[in-house]
Each structure stands twice: as structure tokens, then as C-alpha cells.
Amino acid sequence: MRQHQPAHPLLADRGFYLGPMFRRAADRHGAVFVTLDRPLDVDPDLGVDLSYPVLADVVEELSGRLWEAGVRPSEQVVVHKTDNVDIMLLTCAVSLIGAVPVLLSPGLAGPVVGQLLERLHQPWLITDRAKLDGPLTDVDVSALVRQTLSVDDAPGAVPLEKYAGAEPPSPVRLHPRDPALITHSSGTTGVPKLAVHCPNTMWNRLVPQQAMGWPTRGETAALHMSFVHSRFYHLLGVLLRFGSPLVLITDPDPATVGPLLTRHRPGIVETHPNTFVLWEELADAPGAPLSRVRSYGSTFDAIHPRTVRRLLGASRRRAPWLIQLYGQSETGPVAFQWFTRRTAARADGRRVGIGIPGFTRVRVTDDSGRRARPGEPGRIEARTRGRILTYLGAREQYQRQLDGDGWWEMGDMGYRSRLGALYLIDREIDQIDSVHSNLEVEDTLMSRLDELREVVIVPGADGEAVPVVCVRGERPLDPARWQEATAGLPPLAEPRQWRFEVLPMTATWKVKRVEITRMLTESARA
CATH class of the missing domain: 3.40.50.980 (Rossmann fold)
Structure with a gap:
């Protein structure tokens, strides 16, 4: 199988290969340390203090x-x-x-x-x-x-x-345009799809991420990410290229992560947005584990503004930032957004940034496929050199999301500002008629209620907007505080309080909203 999308002839033979990454890094940088939070299953005797070689x-x-x-x-x-x-x-x-x-x-x-x-x-x-x-x-x-x-x-x-x-x-x-890696989509709406990557499309994702990583080259990086997601391998490729010491975390529990980060003082921290919410408590943890962070990385999903402010406030570096990447397994990052302490104070959580110059373009289209006017909601589409080759065993489904000019339907609704910034409203499948943006309401509630670990707005059995909330420490939700926090928001059903562990999640801690709706519907019928 060969890549079908057009590529610039000078870029066609470039490839990102995973196999030799560590050997090349070892030859270039020597015995840079790599720390784990648990021994390898394939060789437990090595312990947890390892190195590139x-x-x-x-x-x-x-x-x-x-x-x-x-x-x-x-x-x-x-x-x-x-x-x-x-x-x-x-x-x-x-x-x-x-x-x-x-x-x-x-x-x-x-x-x-x-x-x-x-x-x-x-x-x-x-x-x-x-x-x-x-x-x-x-x-x-x-x-x-x-x-x-x-x-x-x-x-x-x-x-x-x-x-x-x-x-x-x-x-x-392998040939740069032959299949070299297969990952799966998040599966938030059903059985995951198998996404086929080739070295050339992976290289086209790697290069812009290398440029973004240049300011923090060589800083110690702490990562808690899905080891089966393509984003992890691109970030790893960037860090190995620049010789960064690595702290690779499997268990996100703040009780164990806090001392680990305190010991290594990372300058780079990347994890899933929902894990960052969990790690908000590290902002005030003993030993100030986040005090040396210069750059936070968040991808897979939009991140709540409250979380951004707390993370940046925990760093004692002069000018830390958080970079948010918007994209999906099929495309890689297609837009990016930077937050600093100053911009985070007035951040709009729905703004996911702009396309990556030279690598991606983003547009919003109306129901007839025409470009939507600035501020007008529509379907988000992206054009990128990093797009996968196909869905294995589901070629027709792949083609349905792709038009003849190479524009890929992201499955999200959004709009663009007059200056070209992209704003995310909701997944198309998650929209509720009575709510302009579930995600916007969730951001507002997270900002107004510090005790919330998570809030998810989903359609209930009768199509009403049902908030499912998780409270830190599993404390009961205060009805008076909830009523005050929901003032001025669209009508919401009575909140359902769940334990965070009960929420159906993907490998990257994305909430499976469709599954929550199914659970609520079955509960209503019982």
C-alpha cells in the first residue's frame, strides 16, 4: 500500500523511523538518564534508573x-x-x-x-x-x-x-510510503478504527513538533502518556533528538508522581488534559514538584482554562508556557495554541489556535460545503501532510471523511475568528439543541467550582442536558454552590454525581460521552 495523498517532491522520501531512535540518541548524546516509575516487564532486573544506551x-x-x-x-x-x-x-x-x-x-x-x-x-x-x-x-x-x-x-x-x-x-x-505503524482511534463513539501510518506522514508530523521543542532542548522531560498513541512517539523523537533526560510515568497518582517530579525537577511536562486536572493538586504539593517547569504540553483534547492557570502558577520559572495541540490520530496536530501566565488569565478554553504554517491548514464549512463566514459555526476540516494512509479494513469510511481536494472532516463543530483563530464548539455527535457548546459550559463550571475533578454535559434519555460531575475526594456536591455556579447558563438537568473511576475513558483519558448517554438511558429504563 502506498500513500495516495499528494506530497511535495522534495519531501516525498523523508521518513521518521522508530526502530533506531534510541541508538541514534545514545550515539549523539551518550548516557543521558531515563527514569521509570516501575521496572520493565521484559527485563525487571534492570530496575528503574536507566539511560539512552x-x-x-x-x-x-x-x-x-x-x-x-x-x-x-x-x-x-x-x-x-x-x-x-x-x-x-x-x-x-x-x-x-x-x-x-x-x-x-x-x-x-x-x-x-x-x-x-x-x-x-x-x-x-x-x-x-x-x-x-x-x-x-x-x-x-x-x-x-x-x-x-x-x-x-x-x-x-x-x-x-x-x-x-x-x-x-x-x-x-521500509519505503517511506509503506505502512510502518498502526494505531487505533479513541473509540469514543464505538469500536476504534485502525489508523495506518507511514514513515513519510510521520516525518511530516515530527518536523513542526521539533521546531516547537527547540526552546526547551535538553530540559528534563516528565511524560505520562499513552504508549499506544502516535503522539507519544513523535514527542519521544523530539526529546531524543535534543538529548533530554526522561522521566516516564505509568501511574498518574499524585501521591507517587509528586515525589518523583520533586526529585528530578523537570523543565518539560506532558500528559493528557484529564491527568493535568488530577495534577492540579501538585501545584501546592510538598517540595514544589512543578517549580522548574518551563513548558507544559497538552494534546488529545481541549484543556480547561482553570487547569492552565494553576499549572503555570505552580512554576517559578520566569516565563513558563503551556502549548496545546489540537488534532486527532488520523491527522496528527493540525492547530496549536500557546498560553502564558498573562494570556491564561483571560483564556478562552474553546480557542484551539491556528494551523501549523507550512504543514497544516484548517477551515470551517457550512452544510453545503462552502467556507463559513467568520464567527459562523460549521464543520471543522483540516488539510495536512501528516494524514494517515487509510483505515485498515474500513477504506470506505476513510474516504467518506475526505473530499477530493484532500480536506479531512475532523468530526468537530467550530468557527473561525476574523483573524483566523479556530474555536472548538463540540463534537458533532455530542451536540445538544438547548446548549450552544457543552464544552464551554463545562469550562465555566470547572472555573466556578474548584472542587470539581470533572464535569461532562451529555444528552439524557429525553434529550435534556445532563451534567455528570466528579468531585475531588468524592465529597458530596454542595447543592447551593451548584445552583450559584449554574446561574446564567443554559437549562441543565439535576447533576448526577459519579466517581471519576466510573467514567468510561479512552487510553488517553478522553471521556466516552456516547457511552455515558447509553448508561444514563439504561438507568432511566431500569
Whole structure:
């Protein structure tokens, strides 16, 4: 399969390859430290204090095991295991021998994993006992994959340890426009789609992110991100290029993250917007863990202005900033927005910025497909060199979101200002007739009620706007404060208070609004 979208001839052969990243970084920068919050499942004896060269050795050693097991170039290798940093190392090892990593979130339900495996072409599967004995128990894995490899002693699987010590083969470099990575969409509206990336489109996402990362080159970076999302690998590519020490976090609990950040004093922190809400409490934590942060990175979803203000206020650097990237798995970042302490004080959470010059363009169209006037709501569309090749097994669905000129429907509603800034209203599927913007109401409530961990406005069983709220510490919501906070807002149903852990989430902590509506509807019928 080759890339079908047009590319500039000078850029057509450029590619971003995951396999050699750590070795190149080790050769360039030497023994830069990499700290983990838990040992690797593929080699627990290494501990948690590692380095670029150590991880380069692990990637190459794993590539030798995979080659000895029989994995060959262009074959699909699914990585679906318990969440840990070795998901990333296995991905790099698969890529190093020219095979195609297929990254499935550890949080996916077993039946969903089974459906995604069916869309693939008899892939290899790398997993563990926890998955095979847990979510995958009722999935006929053996009928769907070529062979199952395990990072531990899972029954019915071939342990990768069997091939320990195998000689790593020479690295294999795929054509820049051939499939090289498969990730999945968020699945907020149903079964996730499998997004096919190639080295060339990945390179076109990497370059602008390198430019954004230039001011913080070499700063220690603390990351808590989904290891199955393409954004993680692009950010990793940027940080390795500049020689940044890394703190890779699997468990986002502030009680463990706080001391870890206090010890390493990162200058760069990136995580999911909902994790940043959780980490607001680190702003006043003992040891001031965020005091040295110069740059925060937020992607996957819009971030609440309250959270931006608290994060920037926690830094003691002279001029810290937060950069928000707007995009999706299919496109990569298509717009960006910078916040400083001054701009955050009057930030509009719906403003997601402007297109990336030279790489992306963004427009808003009306129902007839014409460009909407400034301020007029419509469908957000993007044109980018970083767009995926296709949806595996769903080519028609891919084509439906793409017009003949290469404009991609983002599935969001928004508008543009007279100066060209893009404002996000809602996902098209989430709109409620009585509410102009669910997201705007949520931002307002989060700003007025400091005790909220999350608030989500969804259509209820009768189409009314239902607020689902999560309160810090699971304290009861104060009815008087809620009534005061909702003054002047569109009519809302009585709030439903849920524990945060009950909210259905994607791998990047995006709330599955459609699933919440389904849960509310079923509850109303019970």
C-alpha cells in the first residue's frame, strides 16, 4: 500500500523511523538518564534508573528475539499487554526489523481486541499472562493470530525469553510510503478504527513538533502518556533528538508522581488534559514538584482554562508556557495554541489556535460545503501532510471523511475568528439543541467550582442536558454552590454525581460521552 495523498517532491522520501531512535540518541548524546516509575516487564532486573544506551541495547536485544521467533519485514505485530514502558520498547524493536507494530491499548475490552484482530492479516501477538487470563479469556486468540508471544510465562504462548541472546539482525528500513505503524482511534463513539501510518506522514508530523521543542532542548522531560498513541512517539523523537533526560510515568497518582517530579525537577511536562486536572493538586504539593517547569504540553483534547492557570502558577520559572495541540490520530496536530501566565488569565478554553504554517491548514464549512463566514459555526476540516494512509479494513469510511481536494472532516463543530483563530464548539455527535457548546459550559463550571475533578454535559434519555460531575475526594456536591455556579447558563438537568473511576475513558483519558448517554438511558429504563 502506498500513500495516495499528494506530497511535495522534495519531501516525498523523508521518513521518521522508530526502530533506531534510541541508538541514534545514545550515539549523539551518550548516557543521558531515563527514569521509570516501575521496572520493565521484559527485563525487571534492570530496575528503574536507566539511560539512552541501556534502552538502545534493550530494543536491539528484543529485535533479535523477535527475528529468531520468525517475525519478518512488513508482517503485522500486535502489541497488547499490561501498561508499561516496554510497550514502547517492543514497538521500537518491531520497527527495527521492518515489521509493522500494531498498538492496541491495554484498556480495551477483550471483545473489542478480538474485533480489531479480525481486521488484521494473521498478525503476531505480543502480550502477557494478565491479558490472556483476563480480558482475552473468551477470545479465540489462536484462530486470529499467527503466533502468540508473551513477555512472561503466560500459558499457551511462546515466551520471548526463549529467544534471549539471539543475535540482532541488521536494521530494516521500509519505503517511506509503506505502512510502518498502526494505531487505533479513541473509540469514543464505538469500536476504534485502525489508523495506518507511514514513515513519510510521520516525518511530516515530527518536523513542526521539533521546531516547537527547540526552546526547551535538553530540559528534563516528565511524560505520562499513552504508549499506544502516535503522539507519544513523535514527542519521544523530539526529546531524543535534543538529548533530554526522561522521566516516564505509568501511574498518574499524585501521591507517587509528586515525589518523583520533586526529585528530578523537570523543565518539560506532558500528559493528557484529564491527568493535568488530577495534577492540579501538585501545584501546592510538598517540595514544589512543578517549580522548574518551563513548558507544559497538552494534546488529545481541549484543556480547561482553570487547569492552565494553576499549572503555570505552580512554576517559578520566569516565563513558563503551556502549548496545546489540537488534532486527532488520523491527522496528527493540525492547530496549536500557546498560553502564558498573562494570556491564561483571560483564556478562552474553546480557542484551539491556528494551523501549523507550512504543514497544516484548517477551515470551517457550512452544510453545503462552502467556507463559513467568520464567527459562523460549521464543520471543522483540516488539510495536512501528516494524514494517515487509510483505515485498515474500513477504506470506505476513510474516504467518506475526505473530499477530493484532500480536506479531512475532523468530526468537530467550530468557527473561525476574523483573524483566523479556530474555536472548538463540540463534537458533532455530542451536540445538544438547548446548549450552544457543552464544552464551554463545562469550562465555566470547572472555573466556578474548584472542587470539581470533572464535569461532562451529555444528552439524557429525553434529550435534556445532563451534567455528570466528579468531585475531588468524592465529597458530596454542595447543592447551593451548584445552583450559584449554574446561574446564567443554559437549562441543565439535576447533576448526577459519579466517581471519576466510573467514567468510561479512552487510553488517553478522553471521556466516552456516547457511552455515558447509553448508561444514563439504561438507568432511566431500569
